Amino acid sequence: xxxxxxxxKPLGLRDTLPRAQREISRLELIFQRELQRWGxxxxxxxxxxxxxxxxxxxxxxxxxxFKFLDAESHPVVLRPDMTTPIARIVASSxxxxxxPLRLAYTANLYRSQRKEGGHPSEFEQTGAELIGDPTPYAxxxxxxxxxxxxxxxxxxxVRLAVGHVGFVNAFFYDMVKDKxxxxxxxxxxxNKNDVGFHDFVDDLELPREDARKLHLFIDSRRMxxxxxxxxxxxxxxxxxxxxxxxxxxxxxxxxxxSVDHLETQIDLDLTLVPHLSYYTGFVFQGFGGNLGFPxxxxxxxxxxxxxxxxxxxxxxxxxxxxxxMSAMKMSEDGHVNKKHAVIYDHMHAGxxxxxxxxxxxxxxxxxxxxxxxxxxxxxxARQFETVRYFPDRTETGE
Amino acid sequence: MNESILTIAMPKGRxxxxxxxxxxxxxxxxxxxxxxxxxxxxxxxxxxxxFILAKPVDVPTYVEYGAADLGIxxxxxLLESGRDVYEMVDLGISKCHMAVAGKPNHRSRNPFxxxxxxxxxxxxxxxxxxxxxxxxxxxxGSIELAPIIGLxxxxxxxxxxxxxxxxxxxVEFDRLLDISSRxxxxxxxxxxxxxxIDQIVEKMIxxxxxxxxxxx
Numbered sequence: 001x002x003x004x005x006x007x008x009k010p011l012g013l014r015d016t017l018p019r020a021q022r023e024i025s026r027l028e029l030i031f032q033r034e035l036q037r038w039g040x041x042x043x044x045x046x047x048x049x050x051x052x053x054x055x056x057x058x059x060x061x062x063x064x065x066f067k068f069l070d071a072e073s074h075p076v077v078l079r080p081d082m083t084t085p086i087a088r089i090v091a092s093s094x095x096x097x098x099x100p101l102r103l104a105y106t107a108n109l110y111r112s113q114r115k116e117g118g119h120p121s122e123f124e125q126t127g128a129e130l131i132g133d134p135t136p137y138a139x140x141x142x143x144x145x146x147x148x149x150x151x152x153x154x155x156x157x158v159r160l161a162v163g164h165v166g167f168v169n170a171f172f173y174d175m176v177k178d179k180x181x182x183x184x185x186x187x188x189x190x191n192k193n194d195v196g197f198h199d200f201v202d203d204l205e206l207p208r209e210d211a212r213k214l215h216l217f218i219d220s221r222r223m224x225x226x227x228x229x230x231x232x233x234x235x236x237x238x239x240x241x242x243x244x245x246x247x248x249x250x251x252x253x254x255x256x257x258s259v260d261h262l263e264t265q266i267d268l269d270l271t272l273v274p275h276l277s278y279y280t281g282f283v284f285q286g287f288g289g290n291l292g293f294p295x296x297x298x299x300x301x302x303x304x305x306x307x308x309x310x311x312x313x314x315x316x317x318x319x320x321x322x323x324x325m326s327a328m329k330m331s332e333d334g335h336v337n338k339k340h341a342v343i344y345d346h347m348h349a350g351x352x353x354x355x356x357x358x359x360x361x362x363x364x365x366x367x368x369x370x371x372x373x374x375x376x377x378x379x380x381a382r383q384f385e386t387v388r389y390f391p392d393r394t395e396t397g398e
Numbered sequence: 399m400n401e402s403i404l405t406i407a408m409p410k411g412r413x414x415x416x417x418x419x420x421x422x423x424x425x426x427x428x429x430x431x432x433x434x435x436x437x438x439x440x441x442x443x444x445x446x447x448x449f450i451l452a453k454p455v456d457v458p459t460y461v462e463y464g465a466a467d468l469g470i471x472x473x474x475x476l477l478e479s480g481r482d483v484y485e486m487v488d489l490g491i492s493k494c495h496m497a498v499a500g501k502p503n504h505r506s507r508n509p510f511x512x513x514x515x516x517x518x519x520x521x522x523x524x525x526x527x528x529x530x531x532x533x534x535x536x537x538x539g540s541i542e543l544a545p546i547i548g549l550x551x552x553x554x555x556x557x558x559x560x561x562x563x564x565x566x567x568x569v570e571f572d573r574l575l576d577i578s579s580r581x582x583x584x585x586x587x588x589x590x591x592x593x594x595i596d597q598i599v600e601k602m603i604x605x606x607x608x609x610x611x612x613x614x
Contacts, residue, residue, distance in 0.1 A: 157590060159589045159590055161589055191485075192482065192483060192484040192485060192585065193485045194485055194486050194487070195485050195486070195488040195580055196485065198488075222596045222599065222600070267589060267592065285589075287586045287589045287590060288590075291464060291586065292462065292463045292464020292465070292584050292585075292586050293464070293585075294585070294586060
């Protein structure tokens with residue numbers, strides 16, 4: 001590229017200006033409080049990890065990693081997700097903690113992006129991981145927790161799509177009996193290419209009944225939850241198979257979520273296959289508000305910890321704060337931005353400082369400013385809810 | 399995203415007439431002036447739909463970002479752009495195919511074949527899979543000119559009747575893939591307006607079955 005202009009930043013990176021940062025801080029606080037109430041402990045990890053460990057175990061494609069050499073010429077990456085570093089910690093520093101573990105984080109993640117708006121290379125994510133519990137009750141917990149966070153954020157029309165990668169793999173394998181073909185079918189789902197899926201199934205020359213089941217499988221996206229479950233039941237012919245136990249987990253999950261009154265917001269859709277390849281069971285995405293992209297996603301990843309030599313089931317989710325922000329109506333500053341100004345001269349500095357301190361004690365936001373330091377007194381005063389002058393003048397702001 | 403109204407991105411130009419016919423077959427009452435108007439946004443009185451008329455290559459972009467909930471786009475455009483949208487129905491209209499074409503008996507003097515195309519991603523994938531390294535030259539239209547005046551050895555482009563190739567003395571060497579128009583849907587719109595979208599999808603599937611039978 002040409003010599004950058006002074007205002008430019010590296011590709012895909014952006015600043016967060018005060019107005020947006022206030023909103024982000026508000027969300028962080030809400031999330032932190034709620035996650036702690038559910039018993040999740042926050043942790044932090046370094047932004048850099050070794051490419052051979054976390055870089056490889058994270059399911060992010062190589063060309064999307066920020067990769068370079070550290071001072072000892074070791075290849076390192078900027079962390080592309082938080083689930084993998086947390087898996088590393090649980091397999092090492094937290095090895096002796098009793099399971100299940102409940103961990104949470106807020107962190108910036110880095111993924112090299114294409115040159116287009118709306119896809120930043122650095123973004124903030126808040127998430128939770130529930131590690132060591134293989135039961136669908138753990139999946140229900142993380143889904144309910146994610147929904148609770150989204151609701152509390154103020155996002156409108158929160159919806160959730162739930163799928164199950166384990167079921168999809170097992171069912172496809174039953175139909176086609178070949179791992180590579182299963183991968184091909186699953187890729188069509190990941191690419192959201194229904195037309196390609198149907199064409200591919202037609203080319204497989206399967207027994208008629210099996211082909212019909214696969215075609216119907218795609219169409220099951222259009223069924224409501226009860227019909228989807230009936231359809232899944234019809235696919236499960238033998239008991240004591242993987243498909244059967246996954247099916248039972250799905251039924252249990254939907255039952256439990258309806259206890260939580262979440263059922264109407266949830267769309268059971270087995271065609272949902274997200275890109276992170278470490279998922280093994282339930283997968284889900286959260287939507288809402290006014291945005292074309294999902295704001296949150298998660299799932300079960302029972303094989304990831306084994307890559308760090310501690311086999312252990314786990315499930316979790318992440319909420320992208322940048323997307324949540326764009327999906328939400330920006331709150332009209334209102335309650336967030338009520339600032340008060342105290343403007344003083346040299347003679348009255350002491351009184352002004354005492355006054356400001358007292359007001360801050362009361363929980364008010366007070367800007368203390370010497371009159372001589374102001375560029376334009378009239379414009380400056382306009383930013384504040386009230387302005388108090390030392391020595392006293394009669395005017396106040398709006 | 400307004401919950402009760404759907405925005406549908408329509409491709410202007412070659413596909414537009416076919417797409418309108420299909421929508422009418424599917425039972426949508428489009429106004430008679432629909433095909434002739436120069437407006438870019440059209441609202442229907444009879445249905446909760448708003449149509450936006452976009453350049454065909456831009457339709458997947460509008461849909462991926464959620465500016466439109468649904469769209470009609472050619473498979474060529476979808477493959478080239480690689481957008482994250484649901485490709486839900488093969489509408490079976492505006493059929494054509496992607497091909498490699500050039501002058502008959504042409505011998506390249508270039509170390510790598512020079513290929514002119516509007517579809518650099520599709521062309522690059524095709525040659526990479528064949529294990530052949532080529533130089534791509536991106537053009538925006540009248541691709542057939544390139545081999546005639548010696549800008550390129552061959553072209554990768556869509557062919558519908560083959561008339562343009564013929565009139566310019568070009569022949570088809572390879573057939574890459576068949577192309578038709580697809581109904582595409584934004585993944586989030588699909589979740590938030592599922593009922594409305596499912597209704598359209600089903601109507602379109604029915605209408606498509608009609609055209610398939612009619613055409614075969």
